[in-house]
Amino acid sequence: MTTTEAPVAGPGRRPTAPGRRRRRPRFNSAYLFIAPSVILIAVFIAEPIAQSGWMSLHNWTIGEATHKFVGFANYTALFHDSRFWNALRVTVAYTVVVSVGQVLLGLAVAARLRKTTWYSALLRSAYFFPYIASLVVVGIIWKFLLDPQVGLVNAWLGDIGISAPDWLQSTTLALPTVIVIGIWKNVGFAMIVLLASMQQVPAFLYEAATLDGANAWQRFRYVTLPALRPALLFTSVIATITGLQLFDLVFAMTSGGPIFHTESVVMYLYEQGFVNFQMGYASAIAWVLFLIILVISAVQLRVARYRDAD
Amino acid sequence: MPTETITRFSDVADTPPSAAAPALLSRRVGRLLGQLAAALSWLVVIVGALAMVIPFLWMLGVAFRTSSDLYADPARILPDQWTLHGVRAVLDQLPFARLIVNTFAFAGGATILMLLFDSMTAFALARLRFPGRNVVFVLILATLMVPFQVTLVPVFLTLFHLGWLNSYQGLIIPRATSALGIFLLRQFFLRLPFELDDAAHIDGAGNFTVYWRIIVPNAKPALASLFIIQFAALWNDFLWPLVVSNNVNMQTLPAALTIFSSQSGIDHAALMAGAAISLTPLAIAFLLLQRFFVQGVAASGIK
Numbered sequence: 157m158t159t160t161e162a163p164v165a166g167p168g169r170r171p172t173a174p175g176r177r178r179r180r181p182r183f184n185s186a187y188l189f190i191a192p193s194v195i196l197i198a199v200f201i202a203e204p205i206a207q208s209g210w211m212s213l214h215n216w217t218i219g220e221a222t223h224k225f226v227g228f229a230n231y232t233a234l235f236h237d238s239r240f241w242n243a244l245r246v247t248v249a250y251t252v253v254v255s256v257g258q259v260l261l262g263l264a265v266a267a268r269l270r271k272t273t274w275y276s277a278l279l280r281s282a283y284f285f286p287y288i289a290s291l292v293v294v295g296i297i298w299k300f301l302l303d304p305q306v307g308l309v310n311a312w313l314g315d316i317g318i319s320a321p322d323w324l325q326s327t328t329l330a331l332p333t334v335i336v337i338g339i340w341k342n343v344g345f346a347m348i349v350l351l352a353s354m355q356q357v358p359a360f361l362y363e364a365a366t367l368d369g370a371n372a373w374q375r376f377r378y379v380t381l382p383a384l385r386p387a388l389l390f391t392s393v394i395a396t397i398t399g400l401q402l403f404d405l406v407f408a409m410t411s412g413g414p415i416f417h418t419e420s421v422v423m424y425l426y427e428q429g430f431v432n433f434q435m436g437y438a439s440a441i442a443w444v445l446f447l448i449i450l451v452i453s454a455v456q457l458r459v460a461r462y463r464d465a466d
Numbered sequence: 467m468p469t470e471t472i473t474r475f476s477d478v479a480d481t482p483p484s485a486a487a488p489a490l491l492s493r494r495v496g497r498l499l500g501q502l503a504a505a506l507s508w509l510v511v512i513v514g515a516l517a518m519v520i521p522f523l524w525m526l527g528v529a530f531r532t533s534s535d536l537y538a539d540p541a542r543i544l545p546d547q548w549t550l551h552g553v554r555a556v557l558d559q560l561p562f563a564r565l566i567v568n569t570f571a572f573a574g575g576a577t578i579l580m581l582l583f584d585s586m587t588a589f590a591l592a593r594l595r596f597p598g599r600n601v602v603f604v605l606i607l608a609t610l611m612v613p614f615q616v617t618l619v620p621v622f623l624t625l626f627h628l629g630w631l632n633s634y635q636g637l638i639i640p641r642a643t644s645a646l647g648i649f650l651l652r653q654f655f656l657r658l659p660f661e662l663d664d665a666a667h668i669d670g671a672g673n674f675t676v677y678w679r680i681i682v683p684n685a686k687p688a689l690a691s692l693f694i695i696q697f698a699a700l701w702n703d704f705l706w707p708l709v710v711s712n713n714v715n716m717q718t719l720p721a722a723l724t725i726f727s728s729q730s731g732i733d734h735a736a737l738m739a740g741a742a743i744s745l746t747p748l749a750i751a752f753l754l755l756q757r758f759f760v761q762g763v764a765a766s767g768i769k
Contacts (some may be wrong), residue, residue, distance in 0.1 A: 162592060184594075184597075185594075185672070185673045185674070186590040186594040186595070186596035186599070186629070186673070187590075187596065188584070189586040189587060189590035189594070189673070189677070190587045190590045190591070190602060192582075192583040192586065192587075192642075192643065193583045193584060193586070193587040193606075193643040193648060194587070194602065196583065196639070196640070196642055196643040197605075197606060197609060197643060197645065199615065199624070200611045200621055200624075200639075200640040201612075201617055201645070202605070202609060203620070204616070204617035204619075204620035204624070205609070205612055205617055205623050207620040207623075208616050208617060208619060208620050210558075211619065211620065218626075225684055256675060261514075265511060265514065268507055268508065268511045268628065269511065279511060279512070279515045281756065282515035282516075282518045282519050283514070283518055284517060284759075284760070285522070285749075285752070286518055286521075286522075287763070288698055288748050288749075288752050288759065289522075289702070289745055289748070290701070290702030290703075290704065290720050290744070290745075291704065292702070292720035292721075292724050293702075293720070293723075293741045293744060293745055294521075294722070296723060296724070296727045296741050297521050297522070297524070297525050297738070298521065299727070299740060300734060300738070301521055301524060304640045305537065306536050306537060306540045306734060307540060308520075308524050308540060308541065308543065310540075311539075311540040311541035312541055314541075315541055340517070340518070343514075343518075344518070345594065345763060348763055349763070349764050350765055352760070352764040358544065359473070371500070371727065372500065377561055397613070400613075401613055401615065403704070403705055404704040404705065404720070407704070407724060408704075408724050408727065410550070411728065419759050422615055422705070425615060425618075426705070426709075428624070428645075429618070429619050429622075430709060434535055435619050435623070438619050439616075439619050440618075441611070442613075442615045442616040442618070442619065445613060445615060445616075446612055446613055446616050450611065451582055462545075
């Protein structure tokens with residue numbers, strides 16, 4: 157703790173210049189700097205989190221003067237609500253397949269486009285472009301691309317002699333179709349994150365592996381892949397969290413249909429909260445979603461740490 | 467270990483040329499197979515890239531195409547005859563200029579305020595000392611773990627009681643700070659050398675001068691990346707504006723387009739023209755500022 161200590165990164169670790177800070181300032185201006193964000197977070201994030209938990213314990217319908225305390229009745233009702241279980245099944249199926257699909261395809265594309273040339277830069281942009289478009293625009297475009305009368309997909313399949321189904325109206329095909337679109341939309345994200353990480357791998361490692369006689373697959377398996385582990389974890393966790401919050405895409409493509417076959421948890425929450433105005437019940441759904449996200453993320457991080465310990 | 471290396475080395479050195487000939491042949495076959503696999507993988511990657519782009523080309527085609535042309539030959543990507551009928555129809559059927567203004571005001575306003583407030587907070591957390599600093603930081607981080615759907619219902623009620631539903635302040639103010647933005651900027655600010663602050667303080671600069679004249683200018687690339695990804699995220703945001711605004715004059719493009727698309731007897735050209743127009747600003751920004759997009763997304767995973 158001397159003033160000659162080297163200034164290392166870290167808040168408050170800097171050496172004090174001689175002669176300064178003798179007198180304690182009466183008011184620390186740091187509080188002015190944090191005030192706007194802290195107030196906004198308190199009012200629009202922290203307090204609402206607590207209020208949401210409180211509301212989930214009430215029979216809270218908008219417009220009523222008093223709200224009856226019901227304990228955990230909303231949660232037990234949710235536990236017996238088959239529409240909620242259906243939404244959860246849809247959401248988990250979407251999340252698992254889309255996360256795995258986007259990470260594997262993103263990895264394959266990134267490995268192919270690792271070296272920067274004009275054509276690989278062009279191809280990267282093509283893969284990344286759907287990611288910057290809104291889910292709503294993507295949902296609307298695909299809804300009509302898959303339309304049996306005017307859509308390109310069925311027209312092209314018809315040209316090669318396949319009579320294609322009405323994808324989004326079929327109870328068996330609607331969810332798989334939405335899943336494929338989800339992967340299509342997000343491959344670019346996984347590719348970009350994995351590419352950024354791949355380009356950190358020092359070139360001499362590849363040269364050394366080549367000298368040792370490693371072929372392209374072995375270089376990928378034993379040099380690239382181990383270096384990518386943090387990036388793979390990051391993409392999987394982000395993909396899982398955003399997947400579990402599925403809303404925009406199904407809202408725009410199917411509105412949850414046909415007969416709830418693509419209804420997600422957040423869609424059901426929206427329906428209960430902002431269509432039926434059952435706000436206590438909607439809050440309970442939100443808290444269950446939160447717990448699911450928390451548990452799954454914790455498991456992912458734990459598995460990653462366990463593997464790293466090997 | 468040393469002996470092993472030596473034997474290996476001598477193996478290579480002592481291999482007679484005649485013994486290497488069959489190995490060379492099989493190596494040539496292997497290389498041919500490898501080239502074939504590489505060509506195949508390039509083909510797959512190119513077909514995949516086309517699958518990424520064609521839906522957007524088709525969207526443009528339908529936007530500038532008559533309905534009869536579309537029904538006559540849906541297998542074609544681009545129209546036979548180009549028409550502006552779709553663009554005119556969407557301008558007629560939706561208050562489109564208003565929607566564009568709303569979306570710009572919401573995404574732009576909230577992003578600018580967020581950059582200002584988040585950078586101020588990140589500056590205090592990274593470069594200043596004050597009692598309670600770590601508590602504040604941990605509490606901000608903790609809110610990151612909670613999905614925003616948890617806060618949606620209570621925030622809706624708060625806006626309802628304030629009379630802020632269907633208003634710009636209702637759309638913008640709750641989005642004017644972001645815990646993730648604070649976290650990312652704090653990480654960036656910690657990497658700037660602390661001698662900068664000390665030198666400025668010795669010259670008599672106060673905290674605000676250090677923040678505005680030293681930290682902010684040095685953080686321009688990080689701020690630019692954060693601006694672009696946050697602007698894009700809000701421009702594309704759907705659930706939040708949908709909940710805050712139910713009046714079409716206060717809606718943003720994604721919500722208005724979705725409601726428009728679910729009407730029966732929809733005019734395809736009008737809808738695709740609307741989708742194309744709502745995509746245009748981000749597409750242009752992406753083409754011009756791709757580097758910042760990529761850095762921002764790789765750092766944060768924001769969408």
